[in-house]
Amino acid sequence: KAGVTQTPRYLIKTRGQQVTLSCSPISGHRSVSWYQQTPGQGLQFLFEYFSETQRNKGNFPGRFSGRQFSNSRSEMNVSTLELGDSALYLCASSPGTGAPAEEQYFGPGTRLTVT
Amino acid sequence: DQQVKQNSPSLSVQEGRISILNCDYTNSMFDYFLWYKKYPAEGPTFLISISSIKDKNEDGRFTVFLNKSAKHLSLHIVPSQPGDSAVYFCAASANTGNQFYFGTGTSLTVIP
Numbered sequence: 001k002a003g004v005t006q007t008p009r010y011l012i013k014t015r016g017q018q019v020t021l022s023c024s025p026i027s028g029h030r031s032v033s034w035y036q037q038t039p040g041q042g043l044q045f046l047f048e049y050f051s052e053t054q055r056n057k058g059n060f061p062g063r064f065s066g067r068q069f070s071n072s073r074s075e076m077n078v079s080t081l082e083l084g085d086s087a088l089y090l091c092a093s094s095p096g097t098g099a100p101a102e103e104q105y106f107g108p109g110t111r112l113t114v115t
Numbered sequence: 116d117q118q119v120k121q122n123s124p125s126l127s128v129q130e131g132r133i134s135i136l137n138c139d140y141t142n143s144m145f146d147y148f149l150w151y152k153k154y155p156a157e158g159p160t161f162l163i164s165i166s167s168i169k170d171k172n173e174d175g176r177f178t179v180f181l182n183k184s185a186k187h188l189s190l191h192i193v194p195s196q197p198g199d200s201a202v203y204f205c206a207a208s209a210n211t212g213n214q215f216y217f218g219t220g221t222s223l224t225v226i227p
Contacts, residue, residue, distance in 0.1 A: 004158070031213050042117075042204065042219035043159075056214035090158055094213055101147030101166075101208040104215070106158025 002027065004093050004107035012113045018079040021110045025072050025093030031055075032074040033104060034066060037088040046089075049074055050096050078112075086114045118142045119207050121218035129226050134192040136221050138205035141186065145207040149215070150179060150190050153202045162203075163190070195225045 005024045013019050025032050033056075034046040045058035049068035066076045072093075078085055088111050092104035120139045128134045138148075146167040151159035165172040165179045165188070172179050178191045192199055202222045206215040 033213050033215075035217070040219060042119075042121075043206075043215075043217035045214055045216065048213050050213075058214070092158070092213075101149065101164065101215070102213055103149070103161045103164070104213065106151075106160070108156065108158050 004091060004105050006089075006091050006107040006110050008110060009108065010111045010113075012115060013081050014115055015081055015083060017081050018077065019081060019112060021076045021078075021089055021091075021112075023074045023076070023091030023093075023107060025074070025091075026105055028095065029093035029105070030072055030096030031094045031102070032068055032072060033092045033094075034074070034076050035090040035092065036060075037090055037109070038086075043090065046076065081114045083114050086112060088112075117219070118145075119205060119216045119218040121203075121205060121221050123221050124219070125222040125224070127224045127226060128195050130197055131194045134190075134195045134199065134223055134225065136190040136192075136203050136205075136223065138188045138190075138218050139186060140188075140207050140216075142207070142209065142216070143186070144209040145216075147208045148179070148181060148188050149206045149208075150177075151204045151206060151217075152199075153204065153220070159204055192223075195223075197225045197227050199223060200225050 033048040035043040048056040088109045094102040149164040150162040153159040202220045
């Protein structure tokens with residue numbers, strides 16, 4: 001089975017712009033979660049999508065949004081970029097069986113740099 | 116507010132010795148805990164988990180211990196191998212779907 005893929009792997013944007021990141025989960029997985037990783041902050045949970053619906057949401061401003069398509073692929077959008085949004089954005093998929101705390105499979109991440 | 120904390124940013128151990136990585140949490144609602152390992156330029160990979168109904172879970176060289184009263188868990192790696200050198204993250208969940216809270220990570224270096 002192919003793993004979780006994320007595109008693009010690297011991105012440079014300017015303050016004020018918006019950006020869209022893409023994630024393709026492992027085939028058959030229905031849950032997709034997004035995390036932001038910054039030095040000293042670890043992985044911060046952004047949101048989780050399951051069957052095209054946002055199921056959980058972390059404590060991030062409304063500039064961060066996402067969606068999931070019927071094939072479980074997910075996109076994350078950040079509008080009005082700020083310097084502090086520079087980070088590694090990780091996507092993780094899991095089967096979505098309903099079992100508590102399912103093991104998540106992470107993609108390699110998208111490195112976003114905001115200048 | 117960091118609900119899961121890993122207070123040691125780095126740890127070095129000799130090959131063959133025990134590595135002990137620590138993690139503390141503040142939310143008493145957490146009932147599942149996981150450890151992930153991350154190599155540079157790769158996403159984290161799952162290592163081992165434990166639910167709050169247990170105090171120990173073992174998988175080969177890896178053992179996780181949970182002390183609920185102290186809100187503390189630890190990962191023991193015995194014996195440590197150079198290939199174990201990576202950043203280790205602990206994560207916790209309150210059984211609300213797949214919303215996990217991660218620590219800031221501990222960089223483990225195993226010296227041959």
